[in-house]
Amino acid sequence: MSDQEQLFDLRAADDAASHPIRETPSEAERTHMRLCEALIFAAAEPLGEEEMAKRLPQGADLAKALANLKAEYFGRGVNLVRVGKRWFFRTAPDLAWALQREQVEPKKLSRAAMETLAIIAYHQPCTRAEIEDIRGVALSKGTMDVLLETGWVRLRGRRRAPGRPVTYGTTDKFLLHFGLEQISDLPGLDDLKAAGLFDGRLPKGFGVPQPNDGSALMEDEEPLGEEPLADAFASDLPESDAAD
Structure with a gap:
């Protein structure tokens, strides 16, 4: 087995061990998930939980909706990530090598x-x-x-x-x-x-x-x-x- 294949197996094992336990969401909970997904996707910067709570229907469980949404995106090319109380979508870290590109940065002459x-x-x-x-x-x-x-x-x-x-x-x-x-x-x-x-x-x-x-x-x-x-x-x- 090559080093690359071993590395892939180790990552797969880590993913399986850390995969969040998911429950099948109800129809209302899936609607709340889709609302959060749309809000986060459309935001120009990480979106705060307070801002999302204002836009969800009254009585909606924001924490559960975000947890379900995070589980939904687990293992995909794009993951849902939380920093503090702000949420955003980010490319999966293990795919960073495929997205690297060199860009010439023009410099202004003095x-x-x-x-x-x-x-x-x-x-x-x-x-x-x-x-x-x-x-x-x-x-x-x-x-x-x-x-x-x-x-x-x-x-x-x-x-x-x-x-x-x-x-x-x-x-x-x-x-x-x-x-x-x-x-x-x-x-x-x-x-x-x-x-x-x-x-x-x-x-x-x-x-x-x-x-x-x-x-x-x-x-x-x-x-x-x-x-x-x-x-x-x-x-x-x-x-x-x-x-x-």
Whole structure:
């Protein structure tokens, strides 16, 4: 006999030993059972005995109706359960394995991540220093990690400049998520004004760059080669951030 079969036999023996003793309910008692069943089933949360008693006919034995109903559901896929003086239906514990499912829980990006993503989208390829210069605050490693993990941002290469800083750009997954065919479909300043995102009182000289897919308009870069992404990013951070 397999371990699974032995476990099934043990559960069956436990069920038989703990099965409540049932008496055949009268017609009136069955009506009271059905009323309780309907009330508990329709309740959005565990239903209290006082609430059920108010809805049963005068003289009805609520305790007996619930006991009979609990016995009725014993051994089924759904059981009647009591917590304190509240009752509710719950899936049988031994069937939990069959109902388990994995669900991806979406996480909302932080404001810092959204700002960084927007800067990369409009200014790509751009370096960490350029992102910090536009935002006016330091860029944490965690913020960039989140964007890299979503697959919306990638490491493009190294800028041919002193220090050879890493540059960042968006991916096809970014376009797919935001419903864009190409990066130039991002809204420009006129589009943002038309959408009511600016009230017209803009600083003198304020503008929104127009993204362009043409590689000739982007600064020259060097490929990262075989350098791991984590190492490439860490080398682009000051010691205090790279150690996090």
